[in-house]
Amino acid sequence: MTQSINVAGIYVRDQDEALAFYVGKLGFLVHTDVQNGNYRWLTVQHPDQPSFQLGLFKPGPPVHDAATAQTLNEMVAKGAMPPLVLTVDNCRAAYDRLLARGVEFTQPPMDRYGKVDAGFRDPSGNGWKMIEASAKREAQ
Template identity: 80%
Template sequence: MNQGIEVVGLYVHDQDEALAFYVEKLGFRVHTDVGNGDYRWLTVQHPDQPSFQLGLFTPGPPVLDAATAQAVRAIVAKGAMPPLVLTVDDCRAAYARLLALGVEFTQEPVDRYGTVDAGFRDPSGNGWKMIQGRG
């Protein structure tokens, strides 16, 4: 039996705002954008990883009740979720490019562990580590 992870979900406050951030600033592309009543299934892909999707979902029905959804929104806004990791060829160049596009950085590029990394957030507060590949 073949198994694998195809979609990892990320909670966002506003799907349109998140979509603009991930497509226009990070260079992802839309994979799926379909609605079903009040629920919208929205996924994006990194152009170099076509078999993997990042789901941009708003907390709420049908997955979460209203009280839980509000609690999740508050946790995400505080940056309390574990960071996602984006690998890049040149961390300092990517930092300069994304900073110029208005990306909010929480950490400038730092040399450590034999590579360079930086930290940033998406508009909902989700944390990212951007790490230079060792190649």
């Protein structure tokens, strides 16, 4: 049996704001944007990874009651959710490009653990680590 994960979701406080960030600033593409009553299924995908979608989901009915939705929104805003990781070829160049697009970084590029990484947050507070991919080893 073949299995794969094709959608992973994050919670956002405002789907339109999140869509503008992920598409307009990070360069993701809209995959699905459908409304079903009060529920909106919104997914984006990185142009270099078309088989995977990132869901931008707003806590609330019909999935969550009001109290749970409020708690989730507060946790995201405080940065309490696990960070997401974006792998890039050149962290410093990606930092400059995204900074010019208005992405607010929490950590500039730093050399750590043999790699270069930087940190930023989306408008809802979700943390991201941007990590430079290791150079591929030549075949021996």
